[in-house]
Amino acid sequence: MNRNDVTEKIITVKVSKGLKWEDVAAKVGLSKEWVTAGCLGQMTFDAAQAKTLGAIFGLNEEEQKWLQVVPYKGSLTTAVPTDxxxxxxxxxxxxxxxxxxxxxxxxxxxxxxxxxxxxxxxxxxxxxxxxxxxxxxxxxxxxxxxx
Amino acid sequence: MNRNDVTEKIITVKVSKGLKWEDVAAKVGLSKEWVTAGCLGQMTFDAAQAKTLGAIFGLNEEEQKWLQVVPYKGSLTTAVPTDxxxxxxxxxxxxxxxxxxxxxxxxxxxxxxxxxxxxxxxxxxxxxxxxxxxxxxxxxxxxxxxx
Amino acid sequence: MNRNDVTEKIITVKVSKGLKWEDVAAKVGLSKEWVTAGCLGQMTFDAAQAKTLGAIFGLNEEEQKWLQVVPYKGSLTTAVPTDxxxxxxxxxxxxxxxxxxxxxxxxxxxxxxxxxxxxxxxxxxxxxxxxxxxxxxxxxxxxxxxx
Amino acid sequence: MNRNDVTEKIITVKVSKGLKWEDVAAKVGLSKEWVTAGCLGQMTFDAAQAKTLGAIFGLNEEEQKWLQVVPYKGSLTTAVPTDxxxxxxxxxxxxxxxxxxxxxxxxxxxxxxxxxxxxxxxxxxxxxxxxxxxxxxxxxxxxxxxx
Amino acid sequence: MNRNDVTEKIITVKVSKGLKWEDVAAKVGLSKEWVTAGCLGQMTFDAAQAKTLGAIFGLNEEEQKWLQVVPYKGSLTTAVPTDxxxxxxxxxxxxxxxxxxxxxxxxxxxxxxxxxxxxxxxxxxxxxxxxxxxxxxxxxxxxxxxx
Amino acid sequence: MNRNDVTEKIITVKVSKGLKWEDVAAKVGLSKEWVTAGCLGQMTFDAAQAKTLGAIFGLNEEEQKWLQVVPYKGSLTTAVPTDxxxxxxxxxxxxxxxxxxxxxxxxxxxxxxxxxxxxxxxxxxxxxxxxxxxxxxxxxxxxxxxx
Amino acid sequence: MNRNDVTEKIITVKVSKGLKWEDVAAKVGLSKEWVTAGCLGQMTFDAAQAKTLGAIFGLNEEEQKWLQVVPYKGSLTTAVPTDxxxxxxxxxxxxxxxxxxxxxxxxxxxxxxxxxxxxxxxxxxxxxxxxxxxxxxxxxxxxxxxx
Amino acid sequence: MNRNDVTEKIITVKVSKGLKWEDVAAKVGLSKEWVTAGCLGQMTFDAAQAKTLGAIFGLNEEEQKWLQVVPYKGSLTTAVPTDxxxxxxxxxxxxxxxxxxxxxxxxxxxxxxxxxxxxxxxxxxxxxxxxxxxxxxxxxxxxxxxx
Amino acid sequence: MNRNDVTEKIITVKVSKGLKWEDVAAKVGLSKEWVTAGCLGQMTFDAAQAKTLGAIFGLNEEEQKWLQVVPYKGSLTTAVPTDxxxxxxxxxxxxxxxxxxxxxxxxxxxxxxxxxxxxxxxxxxxxxxxxxxxxxxxxxxxxxxxx
Amino acid sequence: MNRNDVTEKIITVKVSKGLKWEDVAAKVGLSKEWVTAGCLGQMTFDAAQAKTLGAIFGLNEEEQKWLQVVPYKGSLTTAVPTDxxxxxxxxxxxxxxxxxxxxxxxxxxxxxxxxxxxxxxxxxxxxxxxxxxxxxxxxxxxxxxxx
Structure with missing residues (x-):
């Protein structure tokens, strides 16, 4: 298991439940920009934030721990983005x-x-x-x- | 002669005269962001703007014409910038x-x-x-x- | 699960059933160009379109939801295409x-x-x-x- | 001297004289798309066409000969264009x-x-x-x- | 399933059975160059050819269909080949x-x-x-x- | 001076004189393929061949010597050719x-x-x-x- | 003229005069690491420092001005250094x-x-x-x- | 199984148990820098060190053997790191x-x-x-x- | 199954059994350099050699056949090696x-x-x-x- | 002036005079491998060696000094050599x-x-x-x- 697995799980749950980042951020109590970046595997949450996200996305304890580990950052897969x-x-x-x-x-x-x-x-x-x-x-x- | 030659001349004159982009922009009558981008070879000036810049940077008529030609844009020399x-x-x-x-x-x-x-x-x-x-x-x- | 999984499923079903993009597009009611791009993971469908495609390609509800999520676009796998x-x-x-x-x-x-x-x-x-x-x-x- | 020198001369003269590609093409008697591509070093002219272009852009005999040599094609300087x-x-x-x-x-x-x-x-x-x-x-x- | 899966199956069967491309081509009734390229996922077979290959390599109906789909061509994995x-x-x-x-x-x-x-x-x-x-x-x- | 200078001179003279590679090769007494490759800086000539080429292209003694030096080969300027x-x-x-x-x-x-x-x-x-x-x-x- | 020209001049003078970076730094009054980086075109000097360097390396007033302009940084010419x-x-x-x-x-x-x-x-x-x-x-x- | 599998297992266990590299290093009896590099697949352990790590991270005998094999080094996945x-x-x-x-x-x-x-x-x-x-x-x- | 699978199996067995390339080569009866290259997927063995290796590394008949197929050579995963x-x-x-x-x-x-x-x-x-x-x-x- | 200029001068003189690296090395009194690498800009000579090379290749005092400066090494112009x-x-x-x-x-x-x-x-x-x-x-x- 690694952080990327957790990120993929969060995105999958978000799509199937039809959640909005803005609402997720409101529950965490921080800006939508920072929370989204964190959910996409670019920022580090503390234990309380991870617990909140765990409740929203159905993450178990180990997955919540990964949210508290500093990730290897960088969200682009190519030097020049194609999107x-x-x-x-x-x-x-x-x-x-x-x-x-x-x-x-x-x-x-x-x-x-x-x-x-x-x-x-x-x-x-x-x-x-x-x-x-x-x-x-x-x-x-x-x-x-x-x- | 090409647009790049004009860009290099503008930069050289700016350093030797100690000009500021903000003042150049004020004379052109537009934002400092757009005027600087144009002086660095990324935007296209009209004839009046080119004349103003010609007076500031000592550009002759041909050089002023180049300022009115749409340039090949892109100011980075590598896919991932080093600066x-x-x-x-x-x-x-x-x-x-x-x-x-x-x-x-x-x-x-x-x-x-x-x-x-x-x-x-x-x-x-x-x-x-x-x-x-x-x-x-x-x-x-x-x-x-x-x- | 991600959008790419849905794209691969669509392509697999298309081959095994011998469908044509033009017919798929006719059922969706839009141009063959746009519908094909969407089926190949480059465009975003609305709920009704996703339902139609779901019927054609046998996609479940979650897969239909993925068709409604804006994808990370870019269909080439190399900077210079080999095909x-x-x-x-x-x-x-x-x-x-x-x-x-x-x-x-x-x-x-x-x-x-x-x-x-x-x-x-x-x-x-x-x-x-x-x-x-x-x-x-x-x-x-x-x-x-x-x- | 090479084809690139001739291309650069054509572009320089075009800017200083304020010519339009459409007018150049009309004098050559072909589409503006093909003639522009040729003037930019991507197509090969015959002797009569080269003479016409020579008159328009002030090209000497050797330069006209280069217009009749098949060029090494490719007008982009990077695999992914920056413009x-x-x-x-x-x-x-x-x-x-x-x-x-x-x-x-x-x-x-x-x-x-x-x-x-x-x-x-x-x-x-x-x-x-x-x-x-x-x-x-x-x-x-x-x-x-x-x- | 995709064309690449079929290519890999063909190669695996060829090794385990000790087949020769020349013999495969003779059965298909075309040159060894074109048939090998097709078996390696670069060319498109028609239904009869696919059936023949299906018999040789033990391909099921769906796999035979993939042989009739135009593939994404390009057999090298790097811009400069290492072999x-x-x-x-x-x-x-x-x-x-x-x-x-x-x-x-x-x-x-x-x-x-x-x-x-x-x-x-x-x-x-x-x-x-x-x-x-x-x-x-x-x-x-x-x-x-x-x- | 280096081999590349000699190559460029040969090409320039060829264009201005309207020579053909086939005729150049005939004078050197070898195939057109090998002689052209040599003139384009990819092969090494001996003294007699260099003298013949010197007469055709007006190369001085030093330039003829460069034709006899093994060149750094490779005629493409990019890993994937653009022409x-x-x-x-x-x-x-x-x-x-x-x-x-x-x-x-x-x-x-x-x-x-x-x-x-x-x-x-x-x-x-x-x-x-x-x-x-x-x-x-x-x-x-x-x-x-x-x- | 640009910063790179000044850097090359500094290096050329340093070699021909046999200067040491440590001594240059001592005259500037800062660490040898920072002063060397500046002389190699990576840092920005103030007017007094530029004057000192001007005396050491024989730089005229315009060249001294370039030392006071923030450079485009990055001293490697390839993504993976060859030295x-x-x-x-x-x-x-x-x-x-x-x-x-x-x-x-x-x-x-x-x-x-x-x-x-x-x-x-x-x-x-x-x-x-x-x-x-x-x-x-x-x-x-x-x-x-x-x- | 390869060294990378062992590295991933070590990291996963470290996160789930909440271990610190400094403590791991203390048990191995070497600096935290060298031990961390080794756990991340860049250095080679001897049998005793591998056994200690095996106890900490729950590695079986085969996994411990991999820690004693010289790895293919290099921890970055791109020439220019994104983190x-x-x-x-x-x-x-x-x-x-x-x-x-x-x-x-x-x-x-x-x-x-x-x-x-x-x-x-x-x-x-x-x-x-x-x-x-x-x-x-x-x-x-x-x-x-x-x- | 492909040659790479066989290479990985050989390496895995070598580590778990603690074999030495020198001893493997002695059993095959050739130099340690050539045999190691072959075991690492760069050379082609004949049937007898493959059988010997099969006995050493526990390879079944199909795996031994792969050792006799000319591999796609190249053992580096990046143009500039990181090890x-x-x-x-x-x-x-x-x-x-x-x-x-x-x-x-x-x-x-x-x-x-x-x-x-x-x-x-x-x-x-x-x-x-x-x-x-x-x-x-x-x-x-x-x-x-x-x- | 830089080391590259000196390297090019050495090569040019070598071709025009028809010198051999082996003879150059003999005069310097070291192996042909090391001396050639140095002449090609990859190694650093001492004063006496530089003087000897100066006599052979007609290098002035400043050029001889450049031979004594540690060069930026790397003789290939592309990551994968084309020669x-x-x-x-x-x-x-x-x-x-x-x-x-x-x-x-x-x-x-x-x-x-x-x-x-x-x-x-x-x-x-x-x-x-x-x-x-x-x-x-x-x-x-x-x-x-x-x-």
Whole structure:
């Protein structure tokens, strides 16, 4: 058994029961972004969270323990994603990558925007020309220091 | 001569004159994100914009014409970026890619978030524990339709 | 269980029963192109469509639910396809890619031809020198906008 | 000197003179698709065509000779194209590849749609919801034969 | 069940029964090259051929049906083959590829040698310095045409 | 200076003078296949051959010396060739590779068909349904031996 | 001109003058590890540091400005390094990577060891069986947080 | 059965029993770094160590024998690791690789830092600004010699 | 069943019985290098050899038949091996490859050292500074010939 | 200027003067294998050796200094070499890699054969069936140790 087995079980149960990530997240008491990432095998739950998820998805004790083990992260199966929705994000990094780099350095100097001390918020913006997906990414700036 | 030559000239002049993208964008009259992307060879300027940039960067008429030609886009030189700042964005797509996919589909159904009818806004959020980089991505939702 | 299992079951039943995609599509009431793509795990069916397919392919309720979940898309197993028929399409993109880019930009300006708001029609054209495969691709033009 | 040098010269002259591919094709007397592909280094011109192009783009005799040499074809610089417009075509092959394969085989049996005995026609279709790019691909069906 | 399962069964039976491809081909009534390729999952048999093979390899009705379905072709598992015998062919393409291209174009003009309207004949040539493998490849020349 | 410079010079002169490989080979006194491969930088000439080629292509003494140095072989710039003519050969290896392996082993046992003690003959076969390219490959069989 | 040109100039001068990185670092007043990384185009200097380096390596004002621009980082030219010394480090990551992951998570929980808030110290340890290279890597632990 | 099966069993038991690598190592009597690497399938145990591990993880005699067989090493499944923690190490090699090379050569001359005669020590350093991960790598210097 | 299954069985039995390759080879009556390569699925045994191995490893008749089938060769699972011992050999080819090429050509002219008419002998050389692995590779020189 | 420029100059002079590596090595006073590797940019010379080579190849003082700088090693331009002679070595590693691993471990235990404390000797063995290339590789065995 490994974390991947648990992830597959969660997804299978979700489909057969017709659950929504937003409701799962509400029961766990955290954002839908973080909880979904965790259920998809990218984040680590604590014991109480694992128990809640165990009740929702019918996970036994051993499966709940796997949710508390730090997983080997990375949800893409190829270096360049093939799924159109995920590819669009890769395209944004490809087309705008140097722009993002230039503007963050112009404002903050040398360093990076953290992908660890990081949060994400996905919302719908109503728009008569077609609703929009708005995604707010927020990461702490971490400067390179001299030594 | 090609667009790449013009991009390299723009960057060289920017460094030697110590210009800021924000000021360049203000003169062009558009967002710093879009103007920087254009100066880095990813977007297409119209004649008036090209003239403004020509004045800023000392571009001759032929070079200004290249700014008005749709470029072959893509700013990364490798499938997986090596620069730490840009890599963090690739990592976000890698770790959160399936999460983003799940949540957008849960809210909107099958389709994608457009990377074309798209805008981006990069801002600094002051924070006593270390300032944060906030990036708002906004893309129109495009549904797959049956036919 | 996942979507791929359902796809394999559909294909297996299709072979053993000797079904034709065109007939399957007629029962679903949509084009053969879209229905085939959906049966091959690339599109999302609604409940009524899934029920129809369930009757045709002997899918149980859980399998029908999987047909209604947005799949992780991408039908090729390698970056460059090895199958001669599919490779010819990759070759067309490789040989004519920059031509297509130039001519669309010449007519429409900077932007893309959508692969989402998109439809395809495959027909046979009788020809004494050998029948031809005609494929009409139709995608909405999506312009890049300044912001 | 090689064919690539001639291609680059053609593109450079096109930009500085502001020529359109459609007009170039009209002077050569063939479709805009084939002539553009040839000017971009993918097709072979005969002597008369090369002379016409020589007059348009200011090519000397040696450069005209290169237009008559069969080129090493392939216009993409990476296995997966990075340009958003060209990528959308790669995506179509990726998402619909197996569908195209199934439907052509269902109609014609084992074989391929030729990318050599092939033509392409790119047109604009006016549409109140946004104009569409229509592309008609027509290739002779070539059956595998037993021996 | 898929075509690959049938291929593996054929190979397993061939080894355990000690069959020879040449004899299998004689029973099918076609060349050993085409029949072997078909048994290895690269070609499509008709119903009568499938029945003959079913008798030889003990294939049930469903397995015989799979032999009549056009397969996803491509017999190599890596872009550059690792097996020394097959690699030597890749090496011939690598070392002589541009030579073959030059000489076919010199004789025929722009176009290709078909790999579909194609046949192959492998024979042994006795030679006192060591017998030789002679392979005759014959493909129809398909010219690019203007349009 | 290196061998590649000499190859490029030979090709450039060939185009500007309108030479044919067959005539070049006749002057060297060897097959067109081997001489073309040598001129394209894949084979090694002796002093007399280099002198003959020097006269044809206007190569100085140093350039003639480079023709006598064993080159770093390999004429493809990518693992999978992008040129349609050369790709067809790669496709033959891909589709028929395991077939070739099976049949050579059935006839000769374990070993390879040499790509070194090897010759190739490319000829045109007239055919009312379209002329054919016939290519005869002949390589010594080299058996693996036990030790 | 770009940062790479400056890096190459620095290296060329260093070789022709026979300078040592340790002495360069002493003049800059920082560790040899950080200064060397900066001279090799991986870190960003301030104006005073750039002036010092300008004096050492004979860099003009524009070249000094490039030292103050945040570079596109990444010093390897291939995904897997070919140089034996650098490869050994890649091997350590390959062989010990999951071990490092397990032990850091066991001690700190889910998160990473920063490669930005990071320092490195390379020293020689005398050893009668052969001197040892000791490298101390020190990076702040950054925990993933829930949100 | 192979070494990988044993590794997976060890990990599964560790999770279900909630063991710590540090405690496992203490029982084996060696460093936590080496023992963890061994349990993860990268090092070779002797009979006594295998017996100890057998008692801890409930391994039968055959499984214990596998722990004594030299494994095929390499713990990453992709050339560039996708897990953020392990990637940071790859990034260090990428950003600092040439720096490490320069400084070791400056001190020791041509040669490498051994990854075989090598040890690693991972410790926590308390720090009010956030605790740090300190990793000491120690490898014998191996000089290239002339011959 | 395929050759790989037999290879895995041989390895499993070898570990559980604690056999040595040297002893296996002695029973087969050939060198340890060739026999080991065969047992690892790279060489083809004759019936008598297969029977001997069948007795040693408990292989049934069908498994013995697989040992007599020419395998698809290639023992590495990645283009660049990850195992440190095997990688060192790849490194030798990488660092010394052009040297080996130059020296063999200097002595023999254009051609190759055969990897088929080839043998290998691995021995231990006692050395007070640490024993050495000596490997003698012997391959017939095969010259390229003109034709 | 960099080491590669010096390597290219050495090769160019060698061809134009018709020098032999064996004679160059004799003047340097070391083996032909090591000296050739150094001239091809893989090894580091001392001042006296560089002076000798300077006299042979007409290298100025700065070029001689580059010969004394440790180079970035790796002589192949692709992960899998395309040159037939060098490829045969890659094939040996591919076919015999696991055999070499097994036999060295059987004799020496866990560890590697050094590619640093290493020497190579290439000789011709006369043989009536065709002369052989014999290559003796000798590397110190380096054991993994526990800690």
């Amino acid at each position: 159109p929705l995920i590819y669009r994000w890769y395209e944004i990094v490809n087309v705008y990558g140097t722009t993002i780099k230039e503007l963050i350095h112009e404002e903050f100097g040398d360093g990076i925007m953290s992908a660890i001390d990081f949060k994400m918020d996905i919302t719908r913006e109503a728009d008569p020309k077609g609703d929009r997906v708005n995604v707010l990414l927020s990461g702490k700036f971490l400067p390179y220091k001299t030594y | 730490p700042l840009i890599y963090r964005w690739y990592e976000i797509v890698n770790v959160y890619g399936t999460t983003i996919k799940e949540l957008i589909h849960e809210e909107f159904g099958d389709g994608i978030m457009s990377a074309i009818d798209f805008k981006m806004d990069i801002t600094r959020e002051a924070d006593p524990k270390g300032d944060r980089v906030n990036v708002l991505l906004s893309g129109k939702f495009l549904p797959y339709k049956t036919y | 001669p028929l599919i490779y010819r399409w990759y070759e067309i993109v490789n040989v004519y890619g920059t031509t297509i880019k130039e001519l669309i930009h010449e007519e429409f300006g900077d932007g893309i031809m959508s692969a989402i708001d998109f439809k395809m029609d495959i027909t046979r054209e009788a020809d004494p020198k050998g029948d031809r495969v005609n494929v009409l691709l139709s995608g909405k033009f999506l312009p890049y906008k300044t912001y | 958003p417009l060209i990528y959308r075509w790669y995506e179509i092959v990726n998402v619909y590849g197996t569908t195209i394969k199934e439907l052509i085989h269902e109609e014609f049996g084992d074989g391929i749609m030729s990318a050599i005995d092939f033509k392409m026609d790119i047109t604009r279709e006016a549409d109140p919801k946004g104009d569409r790019v229509n592309v008609l691909l027509s290739g002779k069906f070539l059956p595998y034969k037993t021996y | 020394p015998l097959i690699y030597r062919w890749y090496e011939i393409v690598n070392v002589y590829g541009t030579t073959i291209k030059e000489l076919i174009h010199e004789e025929f003009g722009d176009g290709i040698m078909s790999a579909i309207d194609f046949k192959m004949d492998i024979t042994r040539e006795a030679d006192p310095k060591g017998d030789r493998v002679n392979v005759l490849l014959s493909g129809k020349f398909l010219p690019y045409k203007t349009y | 349609p003519l050369i790709y067809r050969w790669y496709e033959i290896v891909n589709v028929y590779g395991t077939t070739i392996k099976e049949l050579i082993h059935e006839e000769f046992g374990d070993g390879i068909m040499s790509a070194i003690d090897f010759k190739m003959d490319i000829t045109r076969e007239a055919d009312p349904k379209g002329d054919r390219v016939n290519v005869l490959l002949s390589g010594k069989f080299l058996p693996y031996k036990t030790y | 034996p010394l650098i490869y050994r480090w890649y091997e350590i990551v390959n062989v010990y990577g999951t071990t490092i992951k397990e032990l850091i998570h066991e001690e700190f929980g889910d998160g990473i060891m920063s490669a930005i808030d990071f320092k490195m110290d390379i020293t020689r340890e005398a050893d009668p069986k052969g001197d040892r290279v000791n490298v101390l890597l020190s990076g702040k632990f950054l925990p993933y947080k829930t949100y | 953020p923690l392990i990637y940071r190490w790859y990034e260090i090699v990428n950003v600092y690789g040439t720096t490490i090379k320069e400084l070791i050569h400056e001190e020791f001359g041509d040669g490498i830092m051994s990854a075989i005669d090598f040890k690693m020590d991972i410790t926590r350093e308390a720090d009010p600004k956030g605790d740090r991960v300190n990793v000491l790598l120690s490898g014998k210097f191996l000089p290239y010699k002339t011959y | 440190p011992l095997i990688y060192r050999w790849y490194e030798i080819v990488n660092v010394y490859g052009t040297t080996i090429k130059e020296l063999i050509h200097e002595e023999f002219g254009d051609g190759i050292m055969s990897a088929i008419d080839f043998k290998m002998d691995i021995t231990r050389e006692a050395d007070p500074k640490g024993d050495r692995v000596n490997v003698l590779l012997s391959g017939k020189f095969l010259p390229y010939k003109t034709y | 037939p002679l060098i490829y045969r070595w890659y094939e040996i590693v591919n076919v015999y890699g696991t055999t070499i691993k097994e036999l060295i471990h059987e004799e020496f235990g866990d560890g590697i054969m050094s590619a640093i404390d290493f020497k190579m000797d290439i000789t011709r063995e006369a043989d009536p069936k065709g002369d052989r290339v014999n290559v003796l590789l000798s590397g110190k065995f380096l054991p993994y140790k526990t800690y």
